[in-house]
Amino acid sequence: MLFPRKKNPFNLTKPPPFISFARIYKFPCLSYNVKDPMMKITYSPKPLRLKEKACDVVLLIARFINACDAVQIRLASEKCNLEDSKTKLWSSENPLRGVAPLLAAVHKVQVSTKRLTALHPDCLQLCLLAKCSKAGFSVLSDDDILEVDQPRDFYLHCYYGGMICIGLKRFQKALELLYNVVTAPMHVVNAIALEAYKKYILVTLIHSGQFTISLPKCASTTAKSSFKTWCTPYIDVGMRYNDGKISELEAVVKYWTLSLQDIANMVQLANAKEAEMIQDGQIHALINQKDGMVRFLEDPEQYKTSEMIEIMDSVIQRTIGVSKNLIAMDESLSCDPLYLGKVGRERQRYDFGDDFDTVPQKFSM
Structure with missing residues (x-):
């Protein structure tokens, strides 16, 4: 960028003055400075954090x-x-x-x-x-x-x-x-x-x-x-x-074998009570508050409640859905020309004879 040529725009015997275009054009991230008497201007953007x-x-x-x-x-x-x-x-x-x-x-x-x-x-x-x-x-x-x-x-x-x-x-x-x-x-x-x-x-x-x-x-x-x-x-x-x-x-x-108070101190908890992380359905245990010892118990679930029946039903439905997806993928793969061509080449390689069928009966005409 050059200034219009004028006769002696500045006193070249002195260092050129600082010119800030940031104040004129309101660019807070740019500032310009005259570097030499030829009026060439370089700019240096102020880097943002x-x-x-x-x-x-x-x-x-x-x-x-x-x-x-x-x-x-x-x-x-x-x-x-x-x-x-x-x-x-x-x-x-x-x-x-x-x-x-x-x-x-x-x-x-x-x-x-x-x-x-x-x-x-x-x-x-x-x-x-x-x-x-x-x-x-x-x-x-x-x-x-x-x-x-x-x-x-x-x-x-x-x-x-x-x-x-x-x-x-x-x-x-x-x-x-x-x-x-x-x-x-x-x-x-x-x-x-x-x-x-x-x-x-x-x-x-x-x-x-x-x-x-x-x-x-x-x-x-x-x-x-x-x-x-x-x-x-x-x-x-x-x-x-x-x-x-x-x-x-x-x-x-x-x-390490740590007490509840040691665990609370290591993870910066308020007290040992906040370190008790036994949740319903995850771990079945009792904590002896006197000595801080933990006693693990058997799972009390008898799998007879209505909630458990709903969970089992959802698992069964998901299994049925997986089976349907596998059947659909198998049918799609059985009709794929690339797959059938590869199977045909393998048949010639191993010579299985007439017992080998490249097309399932379901899609045979």
């Missing part, structure tokens, strides 16, 4: 999410990426501000509860950072996921969802999500699966009290061998726990 900038961006994104059209967003869901915004939330050290906007974005982008979007793992991760486990649990659906854009999104969704369920002491749900990561198809093992398997071992010991090293047949052979190599300490803990040999378990595990 990183936290303030991140908060402003979060506010703009929240306004856009609330005002945008859900139908248009779903048409370009692959471009609805909030990765940069999530990074700004981390830098602001206040991830709680982004939980509500991300929850709203997930509900707008998601077409059905059976479809997983790229926003799901980001939302769950942000809920973990903000320590909003209940908000993250609302994103997890009881319906089976049938549509996934990227395999990595499925891994992260189940991994973060399992961690949220652990925080809420919903160990059965956590096992289901971590199990999905461990048994997912993979040609090369990834870090997400390794961390999920470590937590899967610990949650299994907490929930059922026993651990089985053998994985189901649906798990990939690569995952099985890699888990044994990279998760050896956790596997040793599980095996020692199964054997019931306390001396061997103490050799691989270091633990």
